[in-house]
Amino acid sequence: MSENNTQDQICVVIGASHGGVNFAFSLRKEGWEGNIILIDKDPLVPYHRPPLSKAYLTTEGGMESNLLKSVESYSKENIEIMLGVSVEKIDRENQNLILADGENLAYDKLVIATGARPFIPPIKGIDRAKNIFPLRTGADVENIRAAFTEATRKNVVIIGGGYIGLETAASLRKLGGNIIVLERENRVLARVTAPEMSEYFTELHAVNGVSVLTEKDVVSIKNNQNANEVICADGTMYEADLIIVGVGIRVNLELAKTAGLTIDNGILVDETAKTNDANIFAIGDCTYHFNPHYNRKIRLESVQNAVDQAKVAAAAIVGKDPVYDTIPWFWSDQYDVKLQMVGLSQGYTEVLVRKEDEQKFSIWYFKEDELLAVDAVNSPKAFVVGTKFIKDSKKIDKSKLIDLEVVFKPANLLK
Amino acid sequence: MAKITFITRENESIILEGTSGSVMQLAVDNNIPGIDGDCGGVCSCATCHVHVDPAHTDKTGEASEIEADMLELNDHANEQSRLCCQLEISEDLDGVVLQVAESE
Numbered sequence: 001m002s003e004n005n006t007q008d009q010i011c012v013v014i015g016a017s018h019g020g021v022n023f024a025f026s027l028r029k030e031g032w033e034g035n036i037i038l039i040d041k042d043p044l045v046p047y048h049r050p051p052l053s054k055a056y057l058t059t060e061g062g063m064e065s066n067l068l069k070s071v072e073s074y075s076k077e078n079i080e081i082m083l084g085v086s087v088e089k090i091d092r093e094n095q096n097l098i099l100a101d102g103e104n105l106a107y108d109k110l111v112i113a114t115g116a117r118p119f120i121p122p123i124k125g126i127d128r129a130k131n132i133f134p135l136r137t138g139a140d141v142e143n144i145r146a147a148f149t150e151a152t153r154k155n156v157v158i159i160g161g162g163y164i165g166l167e168t169a170a171s172l173r174k175l176g177g178n179i180i181v182l183e184r185e186n187r188v189l190a191r192v193t194a195p196e197m198s199e200y201f202t203e204l205h206a207v208n209g210v211s212v213l214t215e216k217d218v219v220s221i222k223n224n225q226n227a228n229e230v231i232c233a234d235g236t237m238y239e240a241d242l243i244i245v246g247v248g249i250r251v252n253l254e255l256a257k258t259a260g261l262t263i264d265n266g267i268l269v270d271e272t273a274k275t276n277d278a279n280i281f282a283i284g285d286c287t288y289h290f291n292p293h294y295n296r297k298i299r300l301e302s303v304q305n306a307v308d309q310a311k312v313a314a315a316a317i318v319g320k321d322p323v324y325d326t327i328p329w330f331w332s333d334q335y336d337v338k339l340q341m342v343g344l345s346q347g348y349t350e351v352l353v354r355k356e357d358e359q360k361f362s363i364w365y366f367k368e369d370e371l372l373a374v375d376a377v378n379s380p381k382a383f384v385v386g387t388k389f390i391k392d393s394k395k396i397d398k399s400k401l402i403d404l405e406v407v408f409k410p411a412n413l414l415k
Numbered sequence: 416m417a418k419i420t421f422i423t424r425e426n427e428s429i430i431l432e433g434t435s436g437s438v439m440q441l442a443v444d445n446n447i448p449g450i451d452g453d454c455g456g457v458c459s460c461a462t463c464h465v466h467v468d469p470a471h472t473d474k475t476g477e478a479s480e481i482e483a484d485m486l487e488l489n490d491h492a493n494e495q496s497r498l499c500c501q502l503e504i505s506e507d508l509d510g511v512v513l514q515v516a517e518s519e
Contacts, residue, residue, distance in 0.1 A: 025446065029448065048455040050454070050455060051455055051457075055457075065436070066455075069443065069444065069446075070443075070444035070445075072444075073444060073445075073446060076446065077446065303453060303454070304453065304460075307451070307453050329460075331454060331457065331459040331460075333457065338457075338458075338459070338481070340459055379484075380458075380481050380484035380485045381484040381487060383485075384484065384485060384487060384488045384489075385488065387488075388488050410488065
């Protein structure tokens, strides 16, 4: 195609969350003159997802205060948005989408930003449980709020001690719930952090009145009219008016798979977010991509990745030559604790803790001398210092890092 | 109601009016280039960095410790730097001029 002549072309985006929406606006900013059409099966105007389990759950305000872009922004940038619409099939040969209602939608360029959906584990009785919810969409939060308001005892069991589970626990506790978190592993956040972090968050929840129980493998749920009994492999039972399931996600790959795109732990894309079809790009949680810094392919569940890949795909589609090369970062808020994470800790051989006080510390993950990642609790400075060292691949003096007498500045920590 | 002027990286002045919410949200809603607000306004990403006109720092007050720490290693930060997700719109901000900072 002639990149300079886009006014007669159509770019369609499947999925209008952080990735899809940021892509659409970036593409316009890059000078694309043709149509941009965003499609999502979610009927709500696209919204921020991270606050759903955090501030949004505990505040009264509606979704209008949580939108990714104002309603007017779409028309202002001439971005068409089709909400509550499902795509049935991608017909690559004819560059055409078949929608659930049978309509066709032609594309010149297609972006797949389908993200992921909550995994619902095959627990006996789960399909008959009352008031059981995942937490990923605006509708999930409305359902949780409604059921929580109605429940008189407000007993909530949260299955899964990952970020979604722990954030939801903190939020519902704030609203006055009696919360129990059941984690299958022997510590919470086991997949993503060091034991020191697991301990800190377990204690934080305990202090705030939430029981975080580990090695609790939920094997069945019994529904007793008004409440549920959540039963674990060790024979223990917990009553629940509400059950929140936060045990991970499954990537939405079906459309890409049926279309014959290369799948490898996600939709395989190159450094420009392009799939094995030159007219189809994929961004966000659903992609499997190469990270130059860590020198391996990864799949990420994060806003940062969705937004950054969106910008890369937009630049690539107008004919630029971008390369996706970023250091992943994440954040979580529980109670008044601010957790910021940078880098990927997988494969670490050593953990150092820089402890400023009981509530302010950071965990530094090393592989030999290489700093892989930092988890910063109430310590934005550790987050930015860590980011700098990882980005620049600079070696850090470990003894100075944990020495509080040393002024916490990159120049003072260099090895 | 507060009138807020954004000066973009291309030196274009854009005047917006807001009544509530954060300055970042106002900027994002009006597609001010360079203000992304990726984290949604929780002071976690530093993609809403502005320089407050030196004559207007009394309108905005000072950055919190968290905010200052987030900006400390930013190559484009100076004494006028703020993350505008931390600026709540009120009458106090009326007339403020904010220059969008260069990206990192």
